[in-house]
Amino acid sequence: MPKLTIDGQAYEAERGKTVIQIADEVGIDIPRYCYHPDIGIEGSCRMCMVEVKGAPKLMPACATPIAEGMEIRTKTERVHEAVRYAMEFLLLHHPIDCPVCDQSGECWLQDYYMAHAGHDSRFPLGQKTRRRKAFDLGPLVKLDQERCILCTRCVRFTRNVTKTNEVQVFNRGHRSEIGIFEDRPLNNPYSGNVVDICPVGALTSSDFRFQVRVWFLKGTPSVCAGCSTGCNLRIDHSARAVGGGTPGYTATDGKIYRTIGRRNVDVNKSWLCDEGRLSFHTLEHWPRLRSAMTGGETRAVVELLPGIHEHFDSIRKAYGNSAIAALVSATNTIEALFLTKKYFDGRVDFRLGKEVELYEQRQDDLLRRLDKHPNTRGALDLGLANELNGLSGLLRRAERKEIRGMWISFHPQLVGQDAPEILEQLRQLIAALEFSVVSTTHDFGWARAASVLLPMASWAEEKGTYTNYAGRLQITNRAVMPPGDAWPLHALMAELLNLSGVQVSHDPDVIFDWISREVPLYAGVDYDAIGFSGAALAQPAEPVPEVVR
């Protein structure tokens, strides 16, 4: 373990790391454009220069490995001057179109200009080199060559992470520019990440482009619900009402504008797949269910819950405990699954299709997995894969009148389509039941036949925990409010449990404390322990086999 000093403070660091990595670990800010921890080192932007004692010239912190007894200074006048000249060089032909640039507000050029440069350009605006603007690299990415600083983060991403090599540097010297080959657009399933890692406004997202200025957005750390990988992301949503009191102006419920990968080395590094990145749009595909319905009329959820409880109670008294059951979804949070299990006395299943076989299987080498539910592992950990045998088993029992009353909670898949045979089986199940309560996020036609239809909060509208394929417990946060009268499933179940005489809080934090007291797997874990980056659970539900593709 070499010992080194940075800015007069002594540190002990791991051999083989570079100076900028150590500085990031201990929280010393070194400006950088080309360095990114997950894509390899280039050393092209010359922003991270530091003074090393004994070296005649300044050294780039991203490409200098640490050595025993190194004395590094990052805040000297020499360093400041080097950064200022690097900034002037990078901004020499910058078009200064910040007013129309989507990066404006989160642009590293703006940040470092204010912090380190503050100069006037030596080129008047009319004499700057013009290059191609706003052309499509692929379906999700637009390139503006005037704003590009040639840090080659995007090139290294396609070379080292996706290994597809679509983006390249063309020409040499002052003619260098980022581009693609004519017949090979940037259309790999992870292309949206180049927009996230671009430090300037050169690469912008076609999906988010011109939707909103970034300073109106509020970021909520959350977890993707697109598949069982559970990538960490940040949901950017409207933070305050913009505009006057006209319908459609005032964002009282909030609106999600984009999602951005959040760095978690244990799960997804900094990356998101394009399907997961755009999965929040799936919530807008169908009209949302805004109020509860029974017998064709609209009612408030809170009025209907006592009736639902009485119905289940009378079925339970007349036909025994086995006549009621629940079919939940692997997109429900652990808190909701646990409370459902409590209310239905363990007679709960979650399997619609082949989730359990698929949840550990990779779809490709990077992130995506074949099971498109975020919490299959969490449902397995709670023992919800039981003798009820999933949707088909429940359908058989309902047709034999062994089960007469059921709660069905349905979330549409955020990525891909729900299999039509599953929806057909759900329709048959509702038809076979005497009393059915369907809680769902959207106004689906097949669900209208249910005795009671309840609106439910979807992903990003409820707080809770998911367990990903590898047994990592992660918190999904509420970014926006559920539409209309929609409740999260854990709140619906907490209310039903309250009616049956068990006092339960609606707060997922408190519900999780109950889970950690009762389920040995979660013993000693609470929301504080999970935090932003999740907590690995003690033991896996089953041994994890190594399956590739």
Added chain:
Amino acid sequence: MTPAKGGYAVDVPVMNVSQKARQEHATVWSTFRAFAVTLRRLFTSLFKGDTPTIYYPEQTRPYSERFRGTHILTVRDDGSLKCVACYMCATICPAECIYIQAGEHPNPEIEKFPTRFDIDMMRCIYCGFCVDACPEEAIIMSREHHQCAYNRDETIYGIEKLMARPGIDAKGPGYRPNRPMAEAKIFDKETQKACPIPSVIDERHPAVLYESMIRKRD
């Protein structure tokens, strides 16, 4: 510089009011003098046409060049909207009355333009911050200050109404820090009939909508 008489910057005659009041005596003659003033005004109004009354609203006093009235969206030479939808005005607006939706402009040099630009005139406090914030002098203010509408929907001004309306032609431009304007123009129906790049795709050009602005009560 010698201090001006009476402490004013310009030479103002100083009058001792109490002194003057003491000199005036209330007599019968002063009553007749008052009648004479009234009669003189009567005859000058009748025969010389010198009336101090302003027939508002047909006549108004001249307003300042810096008057902060209802906004104007300015245009380029070809009649397309100058605004690039940068949201600076919406960001600075303390009343949060500006709503913008941006779209992709067919010309990559311009890149961005507003497909919707609404100002809620009932919320607006006419502070003029939007004019100061604008990097393109795309929004200025007029000397028009009447807000007459049959319902509240009409007080939300869209692009067409902000670009051209009878009030702008009648009252002229008001607060615009860059006077005379360097690049922007006020939309003129006569000269800017042809618009090569439409400011609003799939909708009629603002000039066509000019007549339809004054809605009649049903």
